[in-house]
Amino acid sequence: MAAKLILLDQDGVLADFEQGVRQRWQLTYQQPLPLPERRHFYLREDMAPQYHQQLTQIYSSKGFFASLPPMNQGIQAARRLLEAGHDVRICTSPIDDYHYCVSEKFDWVARYLGDEWLNRIILAKDKTWIRGDILIDDKPMISGSLKPQWQHWICDQPYNRNATNIHRVNWQKPESWSELLQ
Ligand SMILES: [Mg+2]
Structure with a gap:
């Protein structure tokens, strides 16, 4: 070519990105990411509304993007x-x-x-x-x-x-x- x-x-x-979110969620909230199954591009669309703010906090936190595997x-x-x-x-x-x-x-x-x-x-x-x-x-x-x-x-x-x-x-x-x- x-x-x-x-x-x-x-x-x-x-x-x-996704693995990074899972790792940081576990680290931050001491529990696994509450995500039953993946169907939508945006993680938040697969997560219940009560978690959206926590998800935004993960994305915005210092070190998140630098530490993605x-x-x-x-x-x-x-x-x-x-x-x-x-x-x-x-x-x-x-x-x-x-x-x-x-x-x-x-x-x-x-x-x-x-x-x-x-x-x-x-x-x-x-x-x-x-x-x-x-x-x-x-x-x-x-x-x-x-x-x-x-x-x-x-x-x-x-x-x-x-x-x-x-x-x-x-x-x-x-x-x-x-x-x-x-
Ligand atoms: Mg992309």
């Missing part, structure tokens, strides 16, 4: 895509309470991918403004004010399996993305 501009989402693609095989995949000759960028939307989130997203990239990847971060609240050939993102519907130039490939997660007719990437299933390495 000719060299592409590949945009990688950060949370749910490189960083294991890496997704299994995600870091290796990002490196391999770059080595294959693609121009790989990390395209991520900070949460509205950005105070810790923004700087810790940079910390996270430096820690797991290295300082040289800091130049590859693109922060965008609206990803339709960003140029690229392929955006690999776990969010099922990515909308914004422009018509996207990229093709959306979905990063497989339990909460986005309803999305069909879309190329599905699972880092642990090489056949789902190996065409990018040829």
Whole structure:
């Protein structure tokens, strides 16, 4: 495949956001995350309303984004895509309470991918403004004010399996993305 501009989402693609929430919830509230099953992209939509405020507090807390564990095989995949000759960028939307989130997203990239990847971060609240050939993102519907130039490939997660007719990437299933390495 000719060299592409590949945009990688950060949370749910490189960083294991969900596992991070579970860990911090346990640490903070001394009990497991009260989440019966995952069906919606936003965790809060799968949780009873009485927990929403606690969930927001987790997202906004100091150290949350910096301490997210890496997704299994995600870091290796990002490196391999770059080595294959693609121009790989990390395209991520900070949460509205950005105070810790923004700087810790940079910390996270430096820690797991290295300082040289800091130049590859693109922060965008609206990803339709960003140029690229392929955006690999776990969010099922990515909308914004422009018509996207990229093709959306979905990063497989339990909460986005309803999305069909879309190329599905699972880092642990090489056949789902190996065409990018040829
Ligand atoms: Mg995401």
